[in-house]
Amino acid sequence: xxxxxxxxxxxxxxxxxxxxxxxxxxxxxxxxxxxxxxxxxxxxxxxxxxxxxxxxxxxxxxxxxxxxxxxxxxxxxxxxxxxxxxxxxxxxxxxxxxxxxxxxxxxxxxxxxxxxxxxxxxxxxxxxxxxxxxxxxxxxxxxxxxxxxxxxxxxxxxxxxxxxxxxxxxxxxxxxxxxxxxxxxxxxxxxxxxxxxxxxxxxxxxxxxxxxxxxxxxxxxxxxxxxxxxxxxxxxxxxxxxxxxxxxxxxxxxxxxxxxxxxxxxxxxxxxxxxxxxxxxxxxxxxxxxxxxxxxxxxxxxxxxxxxxxxxxxxxxxxxxxxxxxxxxxxxxxxxxxxxxxxxxxxxxxxxxxxxxxxxxxxxxxxxxxxxxxxxxxxxxxxxxxxxxxxxxxxxxxxxxxxxxxxxxxxxxxxxxxxxxxxxxxxxxxxxxxxxxxxxxxxxxxxxxxxxxxxxxxxxx
Numbered sequence: 001x002x003x004x005x006x007x008x009x010x011x012x013x014x015x016x017x018x019x020x021x022x023x024x025x026x027x028x029x030x031x032x033x034x035x036x037x038x039x040x041x042x043x044x045x046x047x048x049x050x051x052x053x054x055x056x057x058x059x060x061x062x063x064x065x066x067x068x069x070x071x072x073x074x075x076x077x078x079x080x081x082x083x084x085x086x087x088x089x090x091x092x093x094x095x096x097x098x099x100x101x102x103x104x105x106x107x108x109x110x111x112x113x114x115x116x117x118x119x120x121x122x123x124x125x126x127x128x129x130x131x132x133x134x135x136x137x138x139x140x141x142x143x144x145x146x147x148x149x150x151x152x153x154x155x156x157x158x159x160x161x162x163x164x165x166x167x168x169x170x171x172x173x174x175x176x177x178x179x180x181x182x183x184x185x186x187x188x189x190x191x192x193x194x195x196x197x198x199x200x201x202x203x204x205x206x207x208x209x210x211x212x213x214x215x216x217x218x219x220x221x222x223x224x225x226x227x228x229x230x231x232x233x234x235x236x237x238x239x240x241x242x243x244x245x246x247x248x249x250x251x252x253x254x255x256x257x258x259x260x261x262x263x264x265x266x267x268x269x270x271x272x273x274x275x276x277x278x279x280x281x282x283x284x285x286x287x288x289x290x291x292x293x294x295x296x297x298x299x300x301x302x303x304x305x306x307x308x309x310x311x312x313x314x315x316x317x318x319x320x321x322x323x324x325x326x327x328x329x330x331x332x333x334x335x336x337x338x339x340x341x342x343x344x345x346x347x348x349x350x351x352x353x354x355x356x357x358x359x360x361x362x363x364x365x366x367x368x369x370x371x372x373x374x375x376x377x378x379x380x381x382x383x384x385x386x387x388x389x390x391x392x393x394x395x396x397x398x399x400x401x402x403x404x405x406x407x408x409x410x411x412x413x414x415x416x417x418x419x420x421x422x423x424x425x426x427x428x429x430x431x432x433x434x435x436x437x438x439x440x441x442x443x444x445x446x447x448x449x450x451x452x453x454x455x456x457x458x459x460x461x
Contacts, residue, residue, distance in 0.1 A: 038092045040065070042083050042142075042162035044355065046364035047377075049073065049081040053154055055185070055370045060353070060377030062160035069376075070099050073146070073154035082143035083162060086173060086360065088112070091137040093163040094121075095130065096144070099156035102128030105148030110139030117143060126150065172360030176294055180354030185374040186289030186381055193435025196287040198427045198453075200256075201275040201440045202228040202249035207262050210235035213298050213362050213414050223304070224262040224404040226271055228278075230418060233257040239296040242418035250275070250440040251458040253423030257416035260387065261304065261405040263332075263342075265397045273392050282432050283350045283384035285372035290350075290381045290432045292424045293417040297382075300362040301348045302412035304405035311409035315368040318345040318386070321408050323393055332401045332408035333393075342391040342401075344411060350384035353377060362414075383432060387413055423460055426453040 042063050049059035049071060057072035059081055073079040085091075094108060108121040120137040128150060142162055146155050204226050208219075212235055215221035219235040227233045230245040242255050249256075258278060263270040282290045302314055308330040311317065320328045324338035333342060349366040351374035356365040367378035374381050403410055430453040431438035438444050442453025455461045 038163040038165060040161055041085055041089055041164050041166055042160065045086055046084040046359055046361070047071075047081065047160075048084075048364070050079045051154075052370075052375070055373055055375045057156070058375045058377035062157050065159070065161075067097060067158050070156055070158040072099075072101070072156045075149075075152070075154040077146070077148055079146045079155055080143055081146075081157065081160065082114070082141055083160060084114070084360065084364065085140055085142065085162065085164075085166060087166045088138065088140055089142075089162075089164050089166045091120075091135050091139070091142060091162055091164040094133045094135055094142070095159065095161040095163075096133070096157065097130050097159035097161075098128040099158055100128070101149070101151045101153040101156040102126060103146045103148065103155055104150040105146075107145040107147065108133070108135065108137070109143040109145050110137045111141040111143065112139055114141045117145075119145075124148075172358060172362070173356055174296070174298075174358040176297075176355060176357050180352075180380050183354055183379040185351075185376060185379045186284060186286040187373055188286035188289060190286060190288045191435070193287065195437030195444075196290075196432045196435050197279050197281040198431035198436075198438035198442050199440045200229075200249055200251065200254055200278040200280065202247070202254070202258065202278065203275055204228050204271040205231050205248045206233075207269055207271065208234055211259070211414065212237040212257070213300060213358065213416060224269070225259040225414075226262045226269075228258040228276060229254060229256045233259065233416075237416065239416075239418055242416060243420075245418075251423060251427075251454065253420030253459070255418040255420070257418065258387075258413065260389070260413040261403040261411065263391055264400075264402055264404065265394055266400040270391055270394075270401070272389050274390075276390065277388040279386040279388065280383040280427070280432065281386060282381070283347070283372075284369050284374060284381045286381070287435060288433050290383055290428060292421065292428045293382055293419065294352075294357065295419075295421060296357045296417060297352070298358050298362070298414070298416040299348070299366045300412060300414050301346060301385075301387075304410045304412055306409055306412070308407075308409045311411070314346075316347040316349070318347055320344070323398075330409045332398075332403070334398050336393050336395055336398060339395060340393060342393045343389065345386060345388045346411065346413065348385040348387075348413075348415065350382050351375060351378035352380040352382050354380045383428060385415055423454070426460060429453075 047059040051074035053072035061069035109117040211222035232245040323333040323336040436444040
């Protein structure tokens with residue numbers, strides 16, 4: 001529940017002083033001109049935070065250069081918000097624009113890797129309003145580490161502006177063309193539909209120590225991956241090369257690259273057998289607002305460095321590893337009562353910021369919905385991909401099972417969209433927006449009168 005405190009009331013005196021100073025020179029003196037000579041380097045950069053009060057106050061609001069939006073945290077003292085500047089930067093100045101609920105105690109910290117932090121500024125008696133801070137720091141990441149609230153609410157920050165020079169740009173930002181701007185999250189309440197999905201059914205094709213998203217152009221740089229979809233996926237894959245490929249999916253129009261860490265029985269790879277199921281679903285309440293993936297969108301789901309707790313509390317977690325009567329385990333099974341296959345299901349984020357097809361961490365341009373609604377900084381609802389993988393189980397060797405990335409909870413996967421655009425649009429419109437439970441043809445057997453999106457050859461009619 002958001003508070004009713006007057007918006008920016010704490011800034012009124014500061015704003016008046018700035019306007020008065022501008023009047024003396026015959027015009028309004030902008031805060032940026034008064035604050036720093038170096039350029040603003042934080043605008044539209046990826047922002048993460050320890051918490052958000054609700055979806056209306058996203059972390060990205062502090063980097064949109066708009067004082068009418070803000071980030072609001074949970075109502076506890078220990079919080080943080082950080083900006084990825086996209087490369088090693090020399091930071092000369094920071095501007096903090098607080099709403100009424102400000103921090104009286106905080107630190108500014110820099111980091112090269114978002115793991116090891118150096119404190120470059122400390123404040124123990126903050127008074128809110130607009131704070132102008134000169135710095136001499138360096139790093140790719142700048143964190144505002146918040147230690148003490150000045151009110152009983154959480155922290156509420158309108159802008160976190162960083163000025164300086166990006167000395168070493170980091171590759172990884174791939175701009176969408178066109179970018180989607182001005183979108184707001186869908187909050188409609190369409191007629192209830194128990195299902196709104198279709199399947200992509202694809203077989204595993206090859207194993208390579210490549211990852212064209214994380215290590216593009218670097219063959220052998222990754223742990224071993226098992227690939228599905230486009231049959232030519234490798235370290236040098238691009239949208240164009242995937243679109244020119246053949247595919248192991250039933251729908252010839254699906255040239256996308258799908259890959260995950262290879263499973264091993266000791267030193268022997270264990271690939272999924274037969275057609276695997278990749279669901280395309282709605283993960284928002286207003287399933288009629290889901291739109292197709294933009295060409296070339298790519299992202300990574302989960303992380304090979306996740307702990308067991310990270311894995312089981314991840315927003316994409318469904319049921320963990322399953323085998324026989326054993327299920328909801330974080331690690332690969334050592335027992336398979338009743339026999340059967342080893343299965344895992346894991347869901348991807350489906351809310352897009354509309355700006356980038358990829359970001360340096362391969363995740364920041366995507367987000368999970370909150371209570372069925374996309375967050376304001378990732379307002380574009382796309383299909384939610386769910387991997388449902390089935391591996392053969394050798395009951396005599398379960399204890400030797402492991403992933404190329406480590407333990408079972410290191411499971412993760414990658415997606416690189418290379419669908420034929422009209423084919424994907426037809427499936428999304430007919431099955432997801434249409435509220436059906438479709439197979440790979442876009443056909444719902446329980447509602448045959450609705451027809452199919454594709455013909456019997458899985459092609460557009």
